[in-house]
Amino acid sequence: MSESQTHLNSMSKESLIEALKQSARESWHGEYGEERAVEIETFLRKMLNNYSQVLGFSEEEIFQKLESRRDYSAINYYQECNFPLLEEVEIFDTIKQLNEKFPSHQFICPCCGGISTNPTTCNSGKEVKKGKVCDWCSYGLFKTMGKGYLFAVKQDFLTNPKVHEIFMPAELKYREYIKNIRESIPRGQASSL
Numbered sequence: 001m002s003e004s005q006t007h008l009n010s011m012s013k014e015s016l017i018e019a020l021k022q023s024a025r026e027s028w029h030g031e032y033g034e035e036r037a038v039e040i041e042t043f044l045r046k047m048l049n050n051y052s053q054v055l056g057f058s059e060e061e062i063f064q065k066l067e068s069r070r071d072y073s074a075i076n077y078y079q080e081c082n083f084p085l086l087e088e089v090e091i092f093d094t095i096k097q098l099n100e101k102f103p104s105h106q107f108i109c110p111c112c113g114g115i116s117t118n119p120t121t122c123n124s125g126k127e128v129k130k131g132k133v134c135d136w137c138s139y140g141l142f143k144t145m146g147k148g149y150l151f152a153v154k155q156d157f158l159t160n161p162k163v164h165e166i167f168m169p170a171e172l173k174y175r176e177y178i179k180n181i182r183e184s185i186p187r188g189q190a191s192s193l
């Protein structure tokens with residue numbers, strides 16, 4: 001463990017928040033810097049509380065891990081696109097549970113609509129334009145364009161503290177498809193499906 005890591009692990013939540021607010025203030029002059037400081041504090045308190053409640057780790061533990069992994073500016077890192085509130089995220093206790101839920105290893109690419117066996121980089125082989133095969137990545141700038149699947153795994157969260165965004169598992173897509181069919185059928189007839 002490096003010296004800075006040891007130092008980080010001994011910092012309280014309040015002193016970490018204070019340090020990040022200070023770096024936000026210094027990132028911009030005057031009032032706007034202060035606004036940024038308030039924004040980052042509000043976000044951190046809300047996110048840490050939510051993550052601690054849902055995942056069962058202390059806010060301090062989560063915060064120290066996140067800080068130890070951060071390798072760019074706090075203002076850009078602590079954003080809802082990186083740390084969405086966990087209401088929209090499926091939580092697994094273990095990686096085994098995750099794998100059991102999606103045994104097909106088939107995922108729907110948000111760009112070409114094809115089936116990819118890789119959950120984060122499309123390998124469907126579909127041509128998106130002449131001579132160009134789809135290679136969409138779920139971790140690119142546009143992620144999954146809102147058509148993906150978000151999850152976190154408690155077992156490895158402190159080692160790899162992030163919410164994962166992958167292509168929609170085929171199992172979920174199929175369920176959604178069946179649900180849409182049922183809803184499109186007039187009432188009273190759906191029970192025969």
Ligand SMILES: [Zn+2]
Pocket residue numbers: 109110111112113114122123124126134135136
């Ligand atoms: Zn694709």
